[in-house]
Amino acid sequence: MNVPIVDPLQGDFPETIEEFLQYGSMKCIAFNRRGTLLAAGCANGTCVIWDFETRGIARELHDKDCTAPITSVAWSKYGHHLLASATDKSLTLWHVVNEKKIARITLQQTPLSVRLHPGGPSTPSICLACPLSSAPILVDLNTGSTTVLPAFLSDNGNLPAPNTRNKFSDGSPPFTPTAATFDKYGDLIYVGNSKGEILIIDSKSIKVHAVIPIPGGTVVKDIVFSRDGRYLLTNSNDRVIRVYDNLLPVKGSGEEIEKISSNNISYESHYEKLKANGASCLAISCELLDAIAKIPWKAPCFSGDSEWIVGASASKGEHRLCIWNRSGRLVKILEGPKEALIDIAWHPVDPTIVSVSVAGLAYIWAKEHVENWSAFAPDFVELEENEEYVEREDEFDLNAYVEKAEEQLVNEDEYVDIETYDKNSTFSDLDDSSSTTMELIYLAAIPIPDTPDEQPDKCLGSSSKLEDSNHSDSPSSLDAVQNGQAIPPASSPMEVDNSTAEEPAEAVNSKRRRRLSAKGLELQQAEKGKKPTTKNKSNGKSPGSNGKQLEPANGNSSAVDDEATEDDEI
Amino acid sequence: MSQQQQAPAPPYRPYRQVRAATPHSRAVSCVRFSPCGRLLATASLDGTVALLSPSSLAAIATLRGHADGVSDISWSTDSFYLCSASDDRTLRIWDVRPVLAGLNPGSGGGGGGAQPADPNADRCIRVLKGHTNFVFSANFNPQTNSTVASGGFDCTVRIWDVKSGRCVRAIDAHSEPVTSVHFIRDGSIIVSGSHDGTCKIWDAGTGSCLKTVIDEKKPAVSFSMFSPNGKFILVAALDDTLKLCNFASGKFLKMYSGHVNRKYCLQSAFSVTNGKYIVSGSEDNCVYIWDLQGKNILQKLEGHTDTVISVSCHPTENKIASGGLDNDRTVRLWLQDG
Numbered sequence: 056m057n058v059p060i061v062d063p064l065q066g067d068f069p070e071t072i073e074e075f076l077q078y079g080s081m082k083c084i085a086f087n088r089r090g091t092l093l094a095a096g097c098a099n100g101t102c103v104i105w106d107f108e109t110r111g112i113a114r115e116l117h118d119k120d121c122t123a124p125i126t127s128v129a130w131s132k133y134g135h136h137l138l139a140s141a142t143d144k145s146l147t148l149w150h151v152v153n154e155k156k157i158a159r160i161t162l163q164q165t166p167l168s169v170r171l172h173p174g175g176p177s178t179p180s181i182c183l184a185c186p187l188s189s190a191p192i193l194v195d196l197n198t199g200s201t202t203v204l205p206a207f208l209s210d211n212g213n214l215p216a217p218n219t220r221n222k223f224s225d226g227s228p229p230f231t232p233t234a235a236t237f238d239k240y241g242d243l244i245y246v247g248n249s250k251g252e253i254l255i256i257d258s259k260s261i262k263v264h265a266v267i268p269i270p271g272g273t274v275v276k277d278i279v280f281s282r283d284g285r286y287l288l289t290n291s292n293d294r295v296i297r298v299y300d301n302l303l304p305v306k307g308s309g310e311e312i313e314k315i316s317s318n319n320i321s322y323e324s325h326y327e328k329l330k331a332n333g334a335s336c337l338a339i340s341c342e343l344l345d346a347i348a349k350i351p352w353k354a355p356c357f358s359g360d361s362e363w364i365v366g367a368s369a370s371k372g373e374h375r376l377c378i379w380n381r382s383g384r385l386v387k388i389l390e391g392p393k394e395a396l397i398d399i400a401w402h403p404v405d406p407t408i409v410s411v412s413v414a415g416l417a418y419i420w421a422k423e424h425v426e427n428w429s430a431f432a433p434d435f436v437e438l439e440e441n442e443e444y445v446e447r448e449d450e451f452d453l454n455a456y457v458e459k460a461e462e463q464l465v466n467e468d469e470y471v472d473i474e475t476y477d478k479n480s481t482f483s484d485l486d487d488s489s490s491t492t493m494e495l496i497y498l499a500a501i502p503i504p505d506t507p508d509e510q511p512d513k514c515l516g517s518s519s520k521l522e523d524s525n526h527s528d529s530p531s532s533l534d535a536v537q538n539g540q541a542i543p544p545a546s547s548p549m550e551v552d553n554s555t556a557e558e559p560a561e562a563v564n565s566k567r568r569r570r571l572s573a574k575g576l577e578l579q580q581a582e583k584g585k586k587p588t589t590k591n592k593s594n595g596k597s598p599g600s601n602g603k604q605l606e607p608a609n610g611n612s613s614a615v616d617d618e619a620t621e622d623d624e625i
Numbered sequence: 626m627s628q629q630q631q632a633p634a635p636p637y638r639p640y641r642q643v644r645a646a647t648p649h650s651r652a653v654s655c656v657r658f659s660p661c662g663r664l665l666a667t668a669s670l671d672g673t674v675a676l677l678s679p680s681s682l683a684a685i686a687t688l689r690g691h692a693d694g695v696s697d698i699s700w701s702t703d704s705f706y707l708c709s710a711s712d713d714r715t716l717r718i719w720d721v722r723p724v725l726a727g728l729n730p731g732s733g734g735g736g737g738g739a740q741p742a743d744p745n746a747d748r749c750i751r752v753l754k755g756h757t758n759f760v761f762s763a764n765f766n767p768q769t770n771s772t773v774a775s776g777g778f779d780c781t782v783r784i785w786d787v788k789s790g791r792c793v794r795a796i797d798a799h800s801e802p803v804t805s806v807h808f809i810r811d812g813s814i815i816v817s818g819s820h821d822g823t824c825k826i827w828d829a830g831t832g833s834c835l836k837t838v839i840d841e842k843k844p845a846v847s848f849s850m851f852s853p854n855g856k857f858i859l860v861a862a863l864d865d866t867l868k869l870c871n872f873a874s875g876k877f878l879k880m881y882s883g884h885v886n887r888k889y890c891l892q893s894a895f896s897v898t899n900g901k902y903i904v905s906g907s908e909d910n911c912v913y914i915w916d917l918q919g920k921n922i923l924q925k926l927e928g929h930t931d932t933v934i935s936v937s938c939h940p941t942e943n944k945i946a947s948g949g950l951d952n953d954r955t956v957r958l959w960l961q962d963g
Contacts, residue, residue: 091769108812108830109771109786109793405830430834431825433875470918471869471878473852474897496768 068363068378068387069408069420078103078112080415083127083398087134089496090359090403092151094137095417096125102139102149106498107402110419113498116149118156127168131179134495138182138196140166146184148196151495158196164189168234172258173241181258183235183244191235191246193258204256205263206233206248208326234275238301239284242309247275247289255336257309264312265332270339271295281357282403286381287337288364294351296343296366298381303336312336341383353396359403367396367410374412376420391418637900637923640914640945644958645928646682648675653948653956654696655892655935661704662940663728664721667948667956670694674709676724679939679946682958685728688719690749697762701770706787708773710763716775718751718787753785755792761890762805766829768812774829776803782817784829794832798825804890807850816858816872818846824860826872838872847890853897863887867905867915881905883922884913889950892935899943899961906933912947912959929953 080098087094092113093105100121104114116137123143130137136157137149144165148158157178164186172181185191190206234247237258246254251272255265269275269291277290284305288298303311315335322328343364353369361381368375374391376399394412401408408420429437649669657666658679665677674688674695693712700707707719758778766772772793773785782803784794801820808815814835815827824839824846839846839860848861858872865886869879884907896902901917912926912933926945931952938945943961 106771106788108769109788109791111771111786111788111791113771113788427833427835430836431840433837433840471857472854473857473895473901473917474854498769498771 068358068406068422069389070387070423071389071420072391073407073419073421074110075419076105076110076409076417077415081411081417082125082415084400084409084411084417085128085130086400086403086409087130087495088132088403089134090405090407091496092134092498093400093409093417094128094130095411096128096139096141098124098415100125100141102128102137104137104151104498114151114154116151116154116156118147120159121145121147121156126166129169129171129182131171132173136171136179138169138171138179140169140184146182146194146196148179152498160194160196160199162186162192162194162201170235170237173237173239181241183237185233185235188232191233191244193244193261202261204235204244204246204261205254206246207250208252208254208263208266208329232274232276234278234289236278236280238280238303238308239305240308242307243303243312245278245280245287247278247291249274251275251291253278253287253289253333253337255312255333257312259309263329264316265336266326266329267299267333267337268330269297270342277353277355279356281361282359283361286340286357286361288355288357290352290355290366292351294344294349296352296355296364298340298343298364298383299337300340301336302338340381341379343377343379343383343385345377354399356399356401358401358406363401365399365401365408367399369396371395374410374418376408376410389420637916638943638962639924640926640943640959640961642926642928642957643960644680644682645955646677646684646957647955648677648682648684648687649673649954651694651954652931652951653934653954654694655698656937656946656948656956657698657700657935658937658939658944658946659700659704659721660702660940661725662942663725664704665937665946665956666698666700666707668695668698668709669954670951672711672713674698674707674719676721677956679944679958682956686724686748688717688748690717690747691715696760699763699765699773701765702767703770706765706770708763708765708787710760710775710777712759714754714756714758714760714777716753716756716760716763716773716785717749718753718773719748720750721748723748751787751790753790753792755783755785755795756781758802761802764807764815766808766812767810768808772812772829774806774808774815776806776817776819778802780819782806782815782827784815784832794829796827796832798827798834799823801845804845804847805849805892809851809855810853811855816849816851818849818860820845822846822862824849824858836872836875838870838875847886848892850893853895859893859895859903861886861891861893861905867893867903869903869917879917879920881913881915881920883915884911885909889932889934891933892937894936894938894945896938896943896945898939898941904936904938904945906936906947908932910949910953912936912945926959928957929955 079101081095082098083096085094091107093107095103097103100123102116103112106113121141123141125139125141127140128137135151137151139147142165144162146160146166146169147156150157162184166184166186168185170183171179180195180197182194182196183191184194191204193202193204232249236245238245241258244256244258246256251269253267253269254263256263269289271291271293273292275289275291279288285301286298287301288296290296315332319328319331322331351369352366355364355366357364364379366377372393372395374394374396376389377385378387379385394414396410397413398411399408406422410418648667649671651670653667653669655668662679665679667675667677672691672693672695675684676686677684691709691711691713695709695711697710698707704725705722707721709717756777756779760775760777762776764774771787773787775783780799780802782796782798783792786793798817799819799821803817803819805818806815813829815829817827818824822841822843822845823837825834826836826838828835838858844863846860847863850859858870860868860870863886865882865884867881868877870877881903884905886908888908891906893903893905896904902923903915903917905913907913910929910931910933913922914924915921916923929949931950933947934950935948936945945959947957949955
């Protein structure tokens with residue numbers, strides 16, 4: 056809806072910390088499909104769902120069985136379910152609206168990350184889990200059965216143990232770490248192994264169709280698709296993030312790779328054939344690295360529109376994000392508090408990044424707010440360069456205004472359609488199936504009744520759960536809070552908003568600072584100078600306004616006094 | 626844009642008054658059908674909000690708590706909550722679910738049906754404090770009921786988190802009192818009108834000004850709202866005009882006149898259940914109905930004895946509610962023949 060009037064020249068990656076979220080000790084985060092809800096897994100086993108629009112807590116998913124720290128959270132396609140993995144080797148599937156646990160499965164290895172199958176029924180049943188030191192596994196959440204994915208090809212091209220179910224009961228040795236992800240529609244699974252290879256596996260037949268050796272040949276730590284499925288990135292132990300173009304069609308990738316595999320027949324070994332298949336599936340686009348310090352990366356991902364790649368420094372005590380464009384040019388470095396970073400997520404739509412620090416806080420990075428001054432006057436246009444203005448001879452004649460007024464209504468006979476909605480093209484890929492399933496975009500807010508003494512500034516953080524958490528982590532929590540307080544001055548000089556001044560008690564749940572540009576300050580002062588001269592006021596909505604007419608004047612006087620005070624402060 | 630081929634509009638069928646009620650002891654300031662169509666909420670300078678049956682205008686509940694007059698009310702999209710804007714500088718969120726549950730489904734609109742045990746129970750669950758002067762208008766985010774926008778005599782547009790009661794955003798929007806705020810259908814932007822003669826569009830997420838649609842010192846903008854599809858805005862000014870504007874291009878497409886609007890901030894409405902009409906109150910004590918496309922006056926509804934300050938159209942039935950000021954104090958129900 057905003058597209059017609061949003062300034063297209065503005066950049067679209069974050070620049071500064073806007074605020075931070077605090078709830079216990081958060082470990083991992085994930086946005087839902089629309090970016091309206093943010094799920095966070097906490098150290099005490101709770102999943103918190105933030106309403107990202109109001110930055111308030113919309114849901115708390117907790118169960119007596121779920122007390123171990125959460126390692127990963129994943130949303131279902133339509134947002135009704137949330138899957139969480141924890142250090143007690145468990146997977147828990149939640150129903151978000153009903154706050155009910157639907158399924159709970161215990162694996163044989165601690166899963167470090169989980170993803171739900173993008174397709175499938177409205178209640179997800181298949182998920183992909185990457186254990187700590189084992190091959191990735193497909194888990195059926197309904198039956199609890201697991202299928203170990205092949206993570207390696209042996210030297211002669213054969214699979215070591217194809218399609219083994221519950222492999223570990225055989226006593227076979229575990230593999231070294233792997234990373235895995237579904238592609239856009241879940242037809243294929245891309246696995247990055249510790250030999251530095253990408254395997255492309257059919258998610259139904261569990262057959263390896265292709266292999267792509269990664270330059271450097273080191274352990275693959277992360278493998279991530281962009282939201283539209285057209286790009287893939289890998290993060291390897293050689294401290295390089297590699298971006299690949301996905302040469303397969305986003306939809307129907309399974310059929311296409313079968314076709315490629317059928318056509319590649321004359322190769323001396325099966326491995327060579329799979330490599331040839333791989334060359335038709337992925338093409339490397341660019342490599343991202345810190346050429347000077349060679350820092351290791353953590354939790355890399357794409358922006359929602361696939362234009363940017365963000366990677367976090369994996370160095371201890373460093374909260375640093377690097378943003379590159381897709382051709383590999385570094386465009387931004389974001390420095391945060393001196394706390395190691397453990398997870399990041401880029402908003403699906405907005406130029407916003409959320410990063411989680413080891414202290415358990417989530418920092419929201421957003422574009423610095425720059426006022427679009429031309430929006431304040433309909434005929435005002437900002438010029439990039441000076442232009443010579445040619446005055447019309449009759450420009451200041453009174454008749455010109457009459458003509459202008461008439462001109463405004465020249466299209467009065469045009470048909471006006473006030474009912475037809477525009478399709479939201481950002482999410483159009485849901486349209487073919489959304490007729491059967493309504494996507495969960497927002498969680499209905501149930502207002503919390505005021506306390507009897509009506510303290511609207513009461514903090515959600517005063518719940519006993521948070522108190523317990525604070526108590527157990529008091530030293531780091533104190534440090535975190537201090538660092539949190541210190542962030543805005545360190546990042547950039549900021550002014551306190553009116554709302555902040557009027558609600559000084561607002562502290563724990565969220566903090567919001569916004570920088571006023573010099574122009575903003577000038578405009579505010581100009582407005583202050585202008586206001587005292589304003590005397591006439593039109594009537595209000597009712598005859599009572601005759602009586603009210605006096606009070607607004609008093610309000611004006613009060614406002615003038617307030618402004619004088621603000622002037623003194625400035 | 627080329628002229629679209631459209632089937633001719635159905636012939637106009639007149640509205641007639643079917644009910645009148647006086648639920649308040651002072652001027653009615655606002656009338657609003659609930660989105661589900663089962664309740665009619667009315668606000669008044671007597672500080673109360675009344676919930677009426679949309680068919681019989683029988684009083685179902687009275688919401689008390691404001692210390693001063695109420696100027697505007699807004700329903701959440703699910704009809705579960707009602708937000709009221711008051712001269713006591715606060716907004717209140719009322720939980721209407723028990724009232725809805727008390728309506729007997731078997732009795733259709735609820736007229737004569739079972740009523741909740743206590744029609745005067747305290748249903749206020751949240752008081753939003755922060756405005757420094759009268760709060761003049763309020764609007765629930767239609768995409769979700771998690772935020773409310775408000776405008777007031779302190780010249781600010783504020784956005785509130787309904788769940789916690791926190792003021793999420795305070796926008797120094799205008800240099801004179803804000804007369805109206807309205808969310809677009811997906812909740813991404815807000816249109817505001819003001820006595821300073823401007824009508825502006827704000828990004829609901831960042832609070833930044835996206836566009837100024839009207840920028841005249843005179844006359845004051847008394848009302849503004851988005852069309853149902855979010856492509857146009859309807860703007861009323863204190864010069865007897867209502868204009869339909871394409872806010873993306875800034876062009877005025879239609880102008881509706883013939884009524885009287887010089888003093889009060891009259892609330893207008895789109896009627897879409899039969900033909901497409903623009904409906905507005907007037908200071909000559911009538912309700913005016915215009916054809917959306919042709920701009921001609923289709924009907925003048927007479928019966929009120931003072932300014933008609935607010936009108937509301939039923940979401941599914943060809944029904945209009947209107948409220949009158951102190952010399953009238955009635956809520957009237959108009960039904961289209963057929």
